[in-house]
Amino acid sequence: MAMKKIINQPENVVTEMLQGIAKAHPALVYTPGAEVISRRDPGSQVGLVSGGGSGHEPAHAGYVGMGMLSAAVSGNVFASPSPDRVLEGIRLANTGKGVLLIIKNYSGDIMNFTMAQELAEMEGIPVRAVVVRDDVAVPDSTFSTGRRGIAGTVFVHKCAGAKAAAGGSLDEVARVAQKTADNVRGMGFAMTPCVLPGVGKPGFALAEDEIEIGMGIHGEPGVERATVRSSREIARTLLDKILEDYDFTGSEVALMVNGLGGTPLMELYILENDVQNYLAEKGVKVSSVFVGNFMTSLEMAGGSVSLLKLDDELKTLLDAPCDTPALKR
Numbered sequence: 001m002a003m004k005k006i007i008n009q010p011e012n013v014v015t016e017m018l019q020g021i022a023k024a025h026p027a028l029v030y031t032p033g034a035e036v037i038s039r040r041d042p043g044s045q046v047g048l049v050s051g052g053g054s055g056h057e058p059a060h061a062g063y064v065g066m067g068m069l070s071a072a073v074s075g076n077v078f079a080s081p082s083p084d085r086v087l088e089g090i091r092l093a094n095t096g097k098g099v100l101l102i103i104k105n106y107s108g109d110i111m112n113f114t115m116a117q118e119l120a121e122m123e124g125i126p127v128r129a130v131v132v133r134d135d136v137a138v139p140d141s142t143f144s145t146g147r148r149g150i151a152g153t154v155f156v157h158k159c160a161g162a163k164a165a166a167g168g169s170l171d172e173v174a175r176v177a178q179k180t181a182d183n184v185r186g187m188g189f190a191m192t193p194c195v196l197p198g199v200g201k202p203g204f205a206l207a208e209d210e211i212e213i214g215m216g217i218h219g220e221p222g223v224e225r226a227t228v229r230s231s232r233e234i235a236r237t238l239l240d241k242i243l244e245d246y247d248f249t250g251s252e253v254a255l256m257v258n259g260l261g262g263t264p265l266m267e268l269y270i271l272e273n274d275v276q277n278y279l280a281e282k283g284v285k286v287s288s289v290f291v292g293n294f295m296t297s298l299e300m301a302g303g304s305v306s307l308l309k310l311d312d313e314l315k316t317l318l319d320a321p322c323d324t325p326a327l328k329r
Contacts, residue, residue, distance in 0.1 A: 037071065045167065046095075046164040049100070052074075054077050055296075062327070081112060099128075102177060135147050137216070138220075151295040152181075154294045154295060187214060189211055189215060194219065194262070211228055213238075239275065260302040262298075262302075287310060
């Protein structure tokens with residue numbers, strides 16, 4: 001496993017990455033120390049804040065911008081941001097109409113975002129929170145109590161962001177975020193481990209011919225180790241588990257085929273083709289498709305498949321314009 005990384009000091013990777021994001025995207029601002037990326041012009045809408053450990057780029061800083069997040073807070077690699085960082089994100093996102101926190105279900109994130117919510121409320125900022133737990137792989141994991149939050153979180157950013165941009169109240173934006181979170185399911189798999197900057201060795205080992213089904217975005221264990229399978233078999237394995245968990249039959253869905261950072265687009269499109277073919281067999285209508293790296297795990301090879309059940313409201317919100325570094329509609 002190669003240890004080569006384009007970094008300076010391992011302890012500075014988050015700061016220097018965020019400085020780079022702000023320099024590349026003039027509509028965004030970096031707040032040093034708080035490690036927050038926020039919109040230069042937050043508008044007059046309800047604020048939306050998300051975040052978590054770094055290493056999942058473009059999540060979450062890549063989703064800050066018109067039609068999506070107001071601010072994203074970064075922790076160290078795979079580590080939750082502290083409450084004071086999240087509080088600064090809330091302050092930057094607040095235009096006077098309140099702030100919604102979109103939290104992935106990891107115990108550190110839940111604890112620190114909740115603490116920040118309480119501090120912000122003491123400052124008189126109304127704050128609501130929605131927790132995303134879209135991973136059908138395992139009920140509990142080393143990082144979370146209950147289901148983990150994975151790539152489906154991006155759909156929550158998108159729909160809640162569109163509602164906020166359209167002038168929705170804090171209650172309305174929270175309702176849409178919750179509705180999106182309730183209707184999204186996903187599952188991932190890994191083919192290689194990843195190397196954390198400063199650690200210098202992989203977080204876990206997979207044999208040459210092994211893949212891990214249901215692996216989490218921090219390298220948490222999945223449901224099974226299997227020998228390498230064809231794309232068609234991977235598509236079926238993931239979808240069988242997703243469709244067993246939530247009945248999408250006869251529904252219209254948005255599909256996301258997400259790469260974990262080390263998977264070529266060629267392979268993601270092959271997987272997406274197999275996923276679409278299998279969903280057609282199952283009577284699920286795909287009306288919107290996202291293929292690419294949306295929530296990664298450093299340079300891990302592998303991916304995830306997410307389905308969001310659509311109704312007229314969610315369809316309109318998903319298609320609404322947005323302009324962020326990682327997603328434009």
